[in-house]
Amino acid sequence: MSEALSLELQGVRKAFDRAEIICGVDLQLREGERCALIGPNGAGKSSLFNLVSGRHRADAGRILLHGEDITRSTPQAINRLGLARSFQISSLFPRLSAFENVRCAVLWKLGYRYAFWRRIGRLRDAADRAHEVLERVGLLARAHLPAGELSYADQRALELAVTIAADASVILLDEPTAGMNRAEAQAMVALIREVTHGKTLLMVEHDMQVVFGLADRIAVMDNGRVIACDGAERIRANPEVQRLYLNRSIDG
Incomplete structure (x- = not known):
């Protein structure tokens, strides 16, 4: 240390x-x-x-x-600057998939800013990073499911995935x-x-x-x-x- x-x-x-x-x-x-x-x-x-x-x-x-x-x-x-936090009460987007929740968290770290003309589905690096993080927390097989439909334990794991997604x-x-x-x-x-x-x-x-x-x-x-x-x-x-x-x- x-x-x-x-x-x-x-x-x-x-x-x-x-x-x-x-x-x-x-x-x-x-x-x-x-x-x-x-x-x-x-x-x-x-x-x-x-x-x-x-x-x-x-x-x-x-x-x-x-x-x-x-x-x-x-x-x-x-x-x-490199600090990320989770909350005691869920801060997930329940209607978005697990994948979409994590992808939202990685965009800024990868250098993407808001632009209405950019199609998020074409951002291959963001998708790859989101899938990598979901695999680390054991949720890759449920990446397509809405966050609100995950079990409570899986929702907590997804919150952890969102927290670590930007590599803080x-x-x-x-x-x-x-x-x-x-x-x-x-x-x-x-x-x-x-x-x-x-x-x-x-x-x-x-x-x-x-x-x-x-x-x-x-x-x-x-x-x-x-x-x-x-x-x-x-x-x-x-x-x-x-x-x-x-x-x-x-x-x-």
Whole structure:
């Protein structure tokens, strides 16, 4: 794993209606590192994701992507710099096929901009890239099916395909195994491990088996702050983390 930083948060703060939701978060992710963000509901995890991906803007502090300040950048600009994210709630186009959903995601990366005279069906490189990504996530045989007709687990795999389609170097996944049974979650963990190899991964996840199965480090949030960030064994033994989880086992 490289010592170079892919993503860095420096004193990041955000308030909504005078209530501070993110309270001075500092976090560093090295190139190729997988970090899980855990904590109780309302801790600020999704809000932090929204700040990093540009959906909301921080009130204070800085967010750096490969050393470049993206604190006030738009989501589109951040994506073009190499950061992609998935959402907890499906963001697929349900009437488009799995293939069409992924093809939409690869167009900008391949240099295509909106042009009403260009027939998308003739873009062979976009089609090839979409098929390649669908094969990686095990959906090539269902590429022709509308996204809304896929099983729930396949829809989550398609969301992952859309997220990685543009070959971003930093991937944010928001609860990628939510709603899955144990077998589906284990399959998704294996898939995430394979498709994010060599990339930097930051994920929000409540399933601790998934967290310990994927993460190099675990960052724990509570009341808008990161109260601990360390390897799995030290997180398990951390008194503040044990207090936060009301002395329940965090082994999953």
